[in-house]
Amino acid sequence: MTVEMDKIVSLCKRRGIIFQNSEIYGGIGNTWDYGPIGVELKRNVKDAWWKSVVYERDDMEGLDAAILMNPTTWEASGHLESFTDPLVDCKKCKHRFKLDDINGDRCPDCGGELTEERSFNLMFKTFVGPVEDNASVTYLRPETAQGIFVNFLNVQKMMRRKIPFGIAQIGKSFRNEITPGNFTFRTREFEQMEIEYFVKPGTDEECYKRWVEERFNWYLDLGINKEHLRLRDHESNELAHYAKACVDVEYLFPMGWAELEGIANRGDFDLRQHSEHSGKDLCYFDEAAKDKYIPYVIEPSAGADRATLAFLIDAYREEKVKKEKRVVLAFKNCLAPIKAAVLPLLRNRPDIVETARSIAGDLRREFKAVYDDTASIGRLYRRQDEIGTPYCITVDVQSMDDHQATVRDRDSMQQVRIPIEGIKAYIKDCLAQEKLVEPAS
Numbered sequence: 047m048t049v050e051m052d053k054i055v056s057l058c059k060r061r062g063i064i065f066q067n068s069e070i071y072g073g074i075g076n077t078w079d080y081g082p083i084g085v086e087l088k089r090n091v092k093d094a095w096w097k098s099v100v101y102e103r104d105d106m107e108g109l110d111a112a113i114l115m116n117p118t119t120w121e122a123s124g125h126l127e128s129f130t131d132p133l134v135d136c137k138k139c140k141h142r143f144k145l146d147d148i149n150g151d152r153c154p155d156c157g158g159e160l161t162e163e164r165s166f167n168l169m170f171k172t173f174v175g176p177v178e179d180n181a182s183v184t185y186l187r188p189e190t191a192q193g194i195f196v197n198f199l200n201v202q203k204m205m206r207r208k209i210p211f212g213i214a215q216i217g218k219s220f221r222n223e224i225t226p227g228n229f230t231f232r233t234r235e236f237e238q239m240e241i242e243y244f245v246k247p248g249t250d251e252e253c254y255k256r257w258v259e260e261r262f263n264w265y266l267d268l269g270i271n272k273e274h275l276r277l278r279d280h281e282s283n284e285l286a287h288y289a290k291a292c293v294d295v296e297y298l299f300p301m302g303w304a305e306l307e308g309i310a311n312r313g314d315f316d317l318r319q320h321s322e323h324s325g326k327d328l329c330y331f332d333e334a335a336k337d338k339y340i341p342y343v344i345e346p347s348a349g350a351d352r353a354t355l356a357f358l359i360d361a362y363r364e365e366k367v368k369k370e371k372r373v374v375l376a377f378k379n380c381l382a383p384i385k386a387a388v389l390p391l392l393r394n395r396p397d398i399v400e401t402a403r404s405i406a407g408d409l410r411r412e413f414k415a416v417y418d419d420t421a422s423i424g425r426l427y428r429r430q431d432e433i434g435t436p437y438c439i440t441v442d443v444q445s446m447d448d449h450q451a452t453v454r455d456r457d458s459m460q461q462v463r464i465p466i467e468g469i470k471a472y473i474k475d476c477l478a479q480e481k482l483v484e485p486a487s
């Protein structure tokens with residue numbers, strides 16, 4: 047059983063990880079802001095993804111396309127026509143539901159009568175320029191993928207890429223979801239981490255399998271418990287009409303199994319549509335084989351917010367230490383928002399404070415490190431445990447004589463004394479190797 051969502055929501059608020067958006071005005075339905083600790087966590091998730099799919103491969107390029115696009119894009123992609131949810135309203139309490147979420151013909155909240163179903167396009171409409179007329183309508187992108195498709199030839203030609211190769215992008219997407227909820231799991235504004243991988247038709251199935259395996263392992267490598275992760279193949283009636291195959295990577299969230307990432311074999315649907323609607327030939331020409339074709343596309347499409355939430359939930363631990371509850375976020379080091387905290391045992395001793403500040407300043411040049419003297423040492427440790435800081439360094443009275451400080455491990459709570467001048471190298475080594483702090487044997 048994973049932790050209840052309420053505990054995660056309250057920890058997130060208490061420790062500056064995630065706040066309700068525009069809270070002082072009562073918020074706006076299911077919109078969240080990442081606080082000082084959360085922004086580091088989410089950046090680390092996105093960096094881990096980028097490192098794995100762009101830097102560590104030689105067949106990928108990055109891209110950062112705009113959110114607003116020529117509206118014909120959405121005609122070509124099919125979003126204008128079919129990116130809709132059928133919904134019903136309750137005539138009595140006015141609550142709105144997805145038809146899929148209703149059992150029977152009455153309102154699940156008050157038992158009232160429901161309206162006829164209506165189609166609801168999930169794209170946010172807006173206007174470009176000063177005149178709000180039909181000619182100036184466009185949309186906030188509901189996925190980042192289309193920015194990649196329309197740049198396929200730019201990237202392929204300018205970067206002199208041969209197929210197979212892929213393009214990766216991280217960016218905001220917007221969907222006017224009817225039933226958002228479960229904290230940051232489903233929101234109207236969210237960030238996606240998407241790959242479009244272009245292959246020769248006929249090689250697509252093999253490549254699809256490789257991406258499924260690679261993406262599944264990415265979550266495991268970053269610390270998700272294997273029992274909390276599974277693959278779910280889409281049934282044929284779930285598949286979009288153009289998709290040859292689709293599988294979801296699902297995580298066992300507190301509300302049950304739910305999608306973290308979808309990996310689809312989209313065939314040549316997208317590039318063919320954009321060729322037809324733009325009148326531009328988006329074929330790939332294989333010089334060596336004198337072969338011309340529209341590539342097939344494998345699309346691993348993940349959500350940065352959902353992944354961040356899953357890493358948070360999976361890292362959550364409650365322990366009993368000396369009869370007291372200890373909450374720990376046991377992140378892998380690369381995801382930990384703060385890598386090291388330097389804490390003076392006595393904040394009224396200028397020599398101790400100065401030494402601690404100087405250690406923190408030195409560490410800060412290498413990674414995210416903080417100095418904190420705002421509470422007693424016990425409380426400071428607890429605070430750092432709750433945000434997942436793997437290493438705490440404490441400067442005490444003895445440090446003034448022996449020029450050593452204590453390094454404490456978040457998970458084992460083991461402590462070792464390390465010469466102050468060697469602390470940076472020691473922590474860097476521990477961070478790189480996911481090492482526990484251990485007393486020298």
Ligand code: ATP
Pocket residue numbers: 189221223230231232233234235236237238305306307308347348349350351352353
């Ligand atoms: P769902 O079935 O949960 O609505 P989807 O199948 O529509 O998701 P995709 O279009 O495949 O989602 O988007 C790819 C990824 O983007 C999802 O796996 C998810 O991680 C993320 N995502 C999609 N919609 C949202 C949302 N409303 N809030 C947060 N993340 C989202």
